[in-house]
Amino acid sequence: MTQTLSRHDTEDQVLQLYRKHLSKGRATVAELFGSHMEVASEGTRLWTSDGEEFLNCGGYGVFIMGARHPTVMSAVLKQLHSHPVATRILLEPTVAQAADALCSVTPAGMDRVHFALGGAEAVETGLKLARANGYRRLVSFHGGYHGKSLGALSATAKEVYQRPFRPLLPDVAHLPYGDADALRDELAAHPGQTCVIIEPVQGEAGVVIPPAGYLKEVERLCREHDAFLILDEVQTGMGRLGEWWGADLAGVVPDVLLVGKALGGGVMPVAAAVADARTFAPFDRDPYLHTATFSGAPVLMAAVQGAVAVLKEERLPSRALELGARLLPEIDRIARANCGDQVTDVRGQGLLIGVEFADAGLAGEMLIELFNHGVVANHSMGGSNVVRFTPPATLSDADVELLLTSFDRATRDLIGQRARMPEGGN
Numbered sequence: 001m002t003q004t005l006s007r008h009d010t011e012d013q014v015l016q017l018y019r020k021h022l023s024k025g026r027a028t029v030a031e032l033f034g035s036h037m038e039v040a041s042e043g044t045r046l047w048t049s050d051g052e053e054f055l056n057c058g059g060y061g062v063f064i065m066g067a068r069h070p071t072v073m074s075a076v077l078k079q080l081h082s083h084p085v086a087t088r089i090l091l092e093p094t095v096a097q098a099a100d101a102l103c104s105v106t107p108a109g110m111d112r113v114h115f116a117l118g119g120a121e122a123v124e125t126g127l128k129l130a131r132a133n134g135y136r137r138l139v140s141f142h143g144g145y146h147g148k149s150l151g152a153l154s155a156t157a158k159e160v161y162q163r164p165f166r167p168l169l170p171d172v173a174h175l176p177y178g179d180a181d182a183l184r185d186e187l188a189a190h191p192g193q194t195c196v197i198i199e200p201v202q203g204e205a206g207v208v209i210p211p212a213g214y215l216k217e218v219e220r221l222c223r224e225h226d227a228f229l230i231l232d233e234v235q236t237g238m239g240r241l242g243e244w245w246g247a248d249l250a251g252v253v254p255d256v257l258l259v260g261k262a263l264g265g266g267v268m269p270v271a272a273a274v275a276d277a278r279t280f281a282p283f284d285r286d287p288y289l290h291t292a293t294f295s296g297a298p299v300l301m302a303a304v305q306g307a308v309a310v311l312k313e314e315r316l317p318s319r320a321l322e323l324g325a326r327l328l329p330e331i332d333r334i335a336r337a338n339c340g341d342q343v344t345d346v347r348g349q350g351l352l353i354g355v356e357f358a359d360a361g362l363a364g365e366m367l368i369e370l371f372n373h374g375v376v377a378n379h380s381m382g383g384s385n386v387v388r389f390t391p392p393a394t395l396s397d398a399d400v401e402l403l404l405t406s407f408d409r410a411t412r413d414l415i416g417q418r419a420r421m422p423e424g425g426n
Contacts, residue, residue, distance in 0.1 A: 010049050011035040032364075033371055041067035044392050044399050046376065055402050057391040058376040061203065061235040061352070064262040064320070065310050066392040072265035072306035079302035086298050095296035098304040102263075102272060105244050105308060107253045112280035115296045115304075116271040119234035119260035120147025123197070125273035126230040126256040127151045127169075128290055130195035132282035133255075135228040137194040138169060139186055141177040143205030145382050146197060146232055155197050158382055177202060178210045180217045187225035195228040200246025203235040206383025207347055207354030215250035228279075234260035234271060235352070239311055239393060242321030242350030249349075255279045265307030270300045316393040317350075323395055324350040330404050331355065331389070338411035342418075353389040360384035362414070369410035375403060 015035060018027040030036075040047040043066040046056045056063060065072070079094060086092040099113040116122045123146045127138070140146065140155035147153065153162060154169035162168060175182045177198075187194055200215060202208035222229040231254035236246045240262065243249045247257060256279060260271030283289055294300070311317065332346035335355055345356040357363045363385045370377050370387070378388040391403065 010037060032368060043067060043069075044395055053374070054371070055375045055391075055399060055406070057389045057403060058378045059266075059390060060378055061240055061261040061390045062264075063266045063390075063392050064239050064351070065266055065307065065314070065316060066394040067266050069265055069267070069306070069310055069394075071310050071313075072267045072303055075302040075306035076265075076267055076299060079299045084297065084299035085294070086296070088293070088296075092296070092298060094298040094301035094305070098296070098301035101305050101308040102259070102274065105312070106257060106274050107245065107247050109253065109276045110257055110274045112275050112277055112284075114273045114283065114290065115300070116260075116273065116292065117269050117294060117300075118147075119232075119258065119271050120149040120152040121292070122234060122258045122260055122271040122273045123147050123152040123155065123230075123232065124149055125290060126197065126232075126258055127155075127195065129256055129273065129275060129279055129282070130228045130230065132289070133228060133279060135193060135195040137171045137173070137190050139173050139175060139183070139194055139196045139227075141175055141198055141202075143177050143202045143208055143382055144174075144197070144199055144232075145202070145204035177205075177208060178214055180214060180221065183218060184221055187221055187227050190225075192226040194225070195230060196222055197230040197232055199232045200236050200250060201241065201349050201352060202382070203352060203388070204380055204382040206356060206380040206386030207349075207352055207388060208383070209347055209349060215246070215252050219250075219252040219254070228256075229254040230256045230258065232258045234258050238262035238307070239317030239320050240350055240352050240390070242317060242324055244311075244317050263307060264300065264303045265310065267306075268300045268303035270304055314394070320350040320393040323391070323393060323400070324348060324353065326400065327351075327389075327391075327403070328353055331407060334404065334408050334411060338408065339415055342415065348389075351389075351391055351393060354380070354383070354386045355389075356383070356386045358385070362418075363387050365417075366410065366414055369414045370406060372413070373406040373410045375406045375410070 015027050036048040038046050039049045044055055046054050102113055103111045114125050140157055142157050144157055146155040154172050157174035173186055231247055233245055237259050257274040264270035328348045335343040335346050342358050344358055347354055366387050367377055367379055378390055380386040380388055
């Protein structure tokens with residue numbers, strides 16, 4: 001599938017529009033990748049305006065079932081042609097059916113849903129549920145990423161993102177990820193007051209995996225000290241880690257589970273906060289306490305139903321586990337063979353895989369080299385020296401071979417170019 005545009009009407013004009021109306025910085029980043037424009041996608045592939053084809057291992061976790069999956073597209077198109085946006089006054093069936101579909105795969109007892117458009121909005125919903133239940137303090141973790149709206153940003157412990165917007169929420173503590181003792185001390189000092197928000201694996205920090213048993217201990221400490229637990233699975237959920245949820249892998253049930261990215265099936269922007277009835281009670285009592293105009297829009301809810309159906313029918317969480325077990329050791333082998341001590345770690349869970357380089361410059365160059373060899377990958381906003389792979393669970397054997405071959409060639413080219421640099425060059 002390609003969609004070509006006339007050359008005189010593409011890159012230069014679009015770059016000018018970016019600079020004029022969007023972001024000069026984004027335009028500069030695009031130029032580093034040759035000013036290519038993505039114009040079409042299907043399955044595991046995307047195409048640029050000049051007809052080049054790429055294996056899409058990027059998208060920050062959105063494309064667990066690939067792009068434009070026919071089941072999701074069919075559901076969305078049917079809804080688009082009948083009733084895409086509702087009045088929010090009358091009963092509307094698609095939002096009820098989407099909530100039922102989502103709750104059929106969430107941890108036991110988590111059967112109340114508030115739908116949102118993006119992950120940060122779902123985080124805000126979780127934080128407001130904590131407040132509505134009497135929890136005024138907030139604990140998050142260094143390296144965690146929860147979004148950039150003001151409440152979510154208070155939990156995103158990254159100085160460069162927070163500094164321009166302070167003061168943020170009061171009474172917020174940021175603790176070391178993986179340190180159960182630090183959390184124990186914090187919760188013991190403020191019993192019955194604290195909301196804890198945590199990711200099962202820190203994606204934007206560069207695929208940081210906690211010690212074995214850590215999340216279970218976090219849950220235990222929250223129950224012991226009457227704390228409120230939000231598990232942010234916006235990136236890790238919907239099969240990305242090789243199970244429906246990181247909560248399932250860890251054997252924990254939070255007070256609020258946050259869902260996003262893959263929830264829209266790679267077609268629509270959808271997120272959600274899921275809770276049990278007790279936690280959700282304040283929103284039950286007053287349906288106007290927390291609302292949004294496009295929350296539960298029918299066209300989005302059609303995508304949710306399609307996405308859950310595809311994940312179930314095609315066993316994509318299990319497929320993610322199988323593919324991850326195949327890819328991770330090979331990516332590790334290639335990285336260490338070709339890059340030596342320029343790669344400091346390779347780690348992953350399911351189809352969330354990170355390659356950590358000795359410095360951020362190498363990681364940036366690696367993204368460009370991968371692109372030059374036909375693969376789109378992710379950078380990490382909280383771990384700038386980590387290249388992330390978030391491929392679809394629909395990869396074919398040929399796709400796997402392409403990814404590994406391209407990674408092999410890209411790493412060889414990267415180190416070769418570094419070796420040819422004059423001493424002191426960069």
